[in-house]
Each structure stands twice: as structure tokens, then as C-alpha cells.
Amino acid sequence: MEEYDIAVVGGGPAGIMAAIVASWNSSRVILLEKNPSPGRKLLMTGGGRCNITNLKPIKKLLNIYPQKNFLKHSFYTLTNEKLLSLFEDKGLGFIEEDDNRIFPETERSSDVLEILLGYLEDVDVRYDFEVKSIVENFIINDEITVDKIIIATGGVTYPQTGCSIGNYCLTSQPLTDIKYGLVPLITKKDLSGIAGITLYDVIISYNKSKVQGNVLFSHVGLTGPGIINLSNIISQSLSYNLLDNEPDVDFEIAIDLCPAFTREELQKKFTIDFQSKGKTMIKNYLKLFLTGGFIDFFLDELAIEGETQLSRIDKKSKNRLIENLKRFSFEIIGFNKDLAKVTIGGVDLANVNPKTMESTLTPNLYFAGEVLDLHGPTGGYNLKIAFSTGFLAGLSASEN
Known part of the structure; x- marks a missing residue:
């Protein structure tokens, strides 16, 4: 011995x-x-x-x-x-x-x-x-x-x-x-088409919790510092213990894509710009607010044609744009446990x-x-x- x-x-x-x-x-x-x-x-x-x-x-x-x-x-x-x-x-x-x-x-x-x-x-x-x-x-x-x-x-x-x-x-x-910590999230929706694109300095919300940071799209979901840090809050809120079982995951997170603007400020800006820049296509106008590679995906989700001129966008669609710029949601169906950091x-x-x-x-x-x-x-x-x-x-x- x-x-x-x-x-x-x-x-x-x-x-x-x-x-x-x-x-x-x-x-x-x-x-x-x-x-x-x-x-x-x-x-x-x-x-x-x-x-x-x-x-x-x-x-x-x-x-x-x-x-x-x-x-x-x-x-x-x-x-x-x-x-x-x-x-x-x-x-x-x-x-x-x-x-x-x-x-x-x-x-x-x-x-x-x-x-x-x-x-x-x-x-x-x-x-x-x-x-x-x-x-x-x-x-x-x-x-x-x-x-x-x-x-x-x-x-x-x-x-x-x-x-x-x-x-x-x-x-x-x-x-x-x-529990899993600092872990990427798996989305219900296929995001492989925008994998590698980053949203910079956005605000991510889960229930009443908010974290500001970058979001990176992966082939299976969401990662990046903002998502990773929010995942600790999410994981702790769920009732599970890896000693006994894997977590049952099904919840929603929302991303404020334009934290520099309030809804009211966006409403006012849209009203002015849609009149003064009426011939501008919406996909080009949104470059003021969004990462270029993300715009087509964003508009597809809202069923708005990217080449539509601002002057041809009706009030309902304009309000939907504003709402989603301030709260763009994803359904989460799992943790990417193989990449959990802590x-x-x-x-x-x-x-x-x-x-x-x-x-x-x-x-x-x-x-x-x-x-x-x-x-x-x-x-x-x-x-x-x-x-x-x-x-x-x-x-x-x-x-x-």
C-alpha cells in the first residue's frame, strides 16, 4: 500500500x-x-x-x-x-x-x-x-x-x-x-441557411430575464456570448437533475434586434422614412438596423417580399416589422449539451x-x-x- x-x-x-x-x-x-x-x-x-x-x-x-x-x-x-x-x-x-x-x-x-x-x-x-x-x-x-x-x-x-x-x-x-451551464440552444426552426451570421449587441429575453450580447446562428440553433450567458438563467429555471434525467426543453426566447430604438421611436422613424424614401426596397432599408445576411431570413419569416418598396408596405405589415424588430422569437427544443461549457x-x-x-x-x-x-x-x-x-x-x- x-x-x-x-x-x-x-x-x-x-x-x-x-x-x-x-x-x-x-x-x-x-x-x-x-x-x-x-x-x-x-x-x-x-x-x-x-x-x-x-x-x-x-x-x-x-x-x-x-x-x-x-x-x-x-x-x-x-x-x-x-x-x-x-x-x-x-x-x-x-x-x-x-x-x-x-x-x-x-x-x-x-x-x-x-x-x-x-x-x-x-x-x-x-x-x-x-x-x-x-x-x-x-x-x-x-x-x-x-x-x-x-x-x-x-x-x-x-x-x-x-x-x-x-x-x-x-x-x-x-x-x-x-444541470448544463453556458450551453448553446437548439431551435425548432432550421437555421442552417444563416449559420455563421452574428447579431451584434442585441438583447435576448427569457421570461423576465434579459441579457445583452452577441448572438451567433449555428446549424442547429443559437450560440454566442449573449445566448451562452442567458442559458445559465434558463437552465436553473427548469426542473431537472442530470443525476436522474435529461431536461425536457420547450420554451421561447425573444431577441430585441434594435435595442437602440424604442417601439415608439421606430414607429416615428418608419412613418417619416416610408414617405421620404418610398422607392427604397425594404431589404435595403433594413440594413439600417440588421446584419445584412440576416435580412432575407427575417423578411421570409414575416412573409414580406424583400424587393417591396417602402411606399407599398401597408400599415399592418409596417407594425409587424416594428414588432419583430423589437421582439423576434425562437422556439427552443433542446440544449446542445455536447458544447456546454460548465x-x-x-x-x-x-x-x-x-x-x-x-x-x-x-x-x-x-x-x-x-x-x-x-x-x-x-x-x-x-x-x-x-x-x-x-x-x-x-x-x-x-x-x-
Whole structure:
């Protein structure tokens, strides 16, 4: 039976960070990863560029998260300055893009992973090692015994990275409902004809919730930052638990295609323009408001011929144009689960100490990253959770 002080289960960003920090204070740390190589999900983040964190001030950053009180201690323990210095000390610089998103200057997630793995020199790393059981006294697979365990097995997204529903069964820790997060939506209507077209800075509504951002049409539905962020709200509102069943999806979302105008302002503008520009075809006029490639689809949905001159459009059709510019709806029949970026739900935070990441039910058992009931929107917010909670878990386990 092999013996270690600390075992970290899961070789994603949270697990790697936990193992690194634990090795600073303990000489016997082992990292167990079921895949033949580590950090697979990290390599996929930010479209392969690795949106490593978000550089907003901590107070403003915390307000982004629904679980901000739980995250406060970990965020102040590993600040963005400390996080980035781990890489800058190894020669990797960073660039800041819109909305305070931070990327490595090389724009390669592999460079981030390479530096992290370099910090594991004092850690015993085992690949192709699937943890199937953890019994009393912390015996792993009947072959490794440890004093403390950090669970960083991730959620249910991207199963090719090692994430699995089965990972939640490694402990008896209470769980909240497990759901898809940051997930594209599948529409009832075939959108393949406009796949690749983006609507910029529109407002997407679901019930009383609204999110502003870009919408990208795919071959099966809707994606893009606006849709992805709204999907968290949608998923949480539905009653399902992936531990038991897939969600039954059938609802409507609406897009305000012209958020810069109110209905009244559009009405006034249409009245003036339809008189002064009467010979202009409607498909050309709509370029004032819509992305060019989307106009034909929009008019087809309204059964209005694109070459119709403004002067020949009746009042009913004009009102229908205005209504749909302000509220263009899609029926949603599913989540594109294979592209879900995060998991909503997980280990119940009520039973985890936010100052240490240790279970309040099982001493010497710690959690980090997506396995916890923690999530944020796109923009570096979820890797921030992974690195900060991993850092705190590794620090706490090795110091206590």
C-alpha cells in the first residue's frame, strides 16, 4: 500500500493548482488523473487561447457570481496579481481584451498548461489512473492510502476531458441538482441557411430575464456570448437533475434586434422614412438596423417580399416589422449539451468551509473547482473559480 500526505483527484486547472500549492508545504503529494494527459479542458478554454481570468477589481468581480460570499476568501487568497505572476515569473506575458478578459500573449492555452506542469516537479503524478473508490481512512482503489484528499474532478461537461456523472459518487457529500451551464440552444426552426451570421449587441429575453450580447446562428440553433450567458438563467429555471434525467426543453426566447430604438421611436422613424424614401426596397432599408445576411431570413419569416418598396408596405405589415424588430422569437427544443461549457450545481456549498474548502461533514476532505456548486458567465470567470478554489484547497490541506 502506497502512502501519501495528500492526494488530489483530477488533473484539470483546479486539481493542478491544488497539487502545486500542496507541494509547497508537503513532500508527499500525489495527483491522480484518469486521462493519459492532464489539463484537457484547460486546453479548450477560450477557443484554445485560454481566457485565464478576468481582471475586474475583486469587489466588482465577486458581484458577477451568484455565490459571491462563498468565493470571497478564495479570491482574496489568490488574487489575479498572484495568479498571473506564477506565469510571468516563467516568462509568459498576458494581454487584456474587452470586458477585462485576460489571455496569454502567445494566445496558446498550451503555454499556460506547460508552465503549470512545470510547477509539479515535486508532485507524484499518475496518468491513466481512474479513482473508482475512496473508502474509510482514505484508501483509494485499495492501493493508495492518504491523510487528506482534494476532489477536483470537474462537472459533467465535455466528457472527453474526463468529466462524468460518476465522479460525484466518489464521496457521500450532499449535492445540489446537476444541470448544463453556458450551453448553446437548439431551435425548432432550421437555421442552417444563416449559420455563421452574428447579431451584434442585441438583447435576448427569457421570461423576465434579459441579457445583452452577441448572438451567433449555428446549424442547429443559437450560440454566442449573449445566448451562452442567458442559458445559465434558463437552465436553473427548469426542473431537472442530470443525476436522474435529461431536461425536457420547450420554451421561447425573444431577441430585441434594435435595442437602440424604442417601439415608439421606430414607429416615428418608419412613418417619416416610408414617405421620404418610398422607392427604397425594404431589404435595403433594413440594413439600417440588421446584419445584412440576416435580412432575407427575417423578411421570409414575416412573409414580406424583400424587393417591396417602402411606399407599398401597408400599415399592418409596417407594425409587424416594428414588432419583430423589437421582439423576434425562437422556439427552443433542446440544449446542445455536447458544447456546454460548465456545470451548474454540484457539491452543496452549505457543507463546505469557504475559508479552507474543507468538508464540514468529513474532516480532511477538500473540494475545488467545478465539482462544487459554483459557476459564472463567460469571460474568464470560471477559470478564476478553478484556480482560486484549487489554490485555497491545496494551501489549506497542506497547512492544517
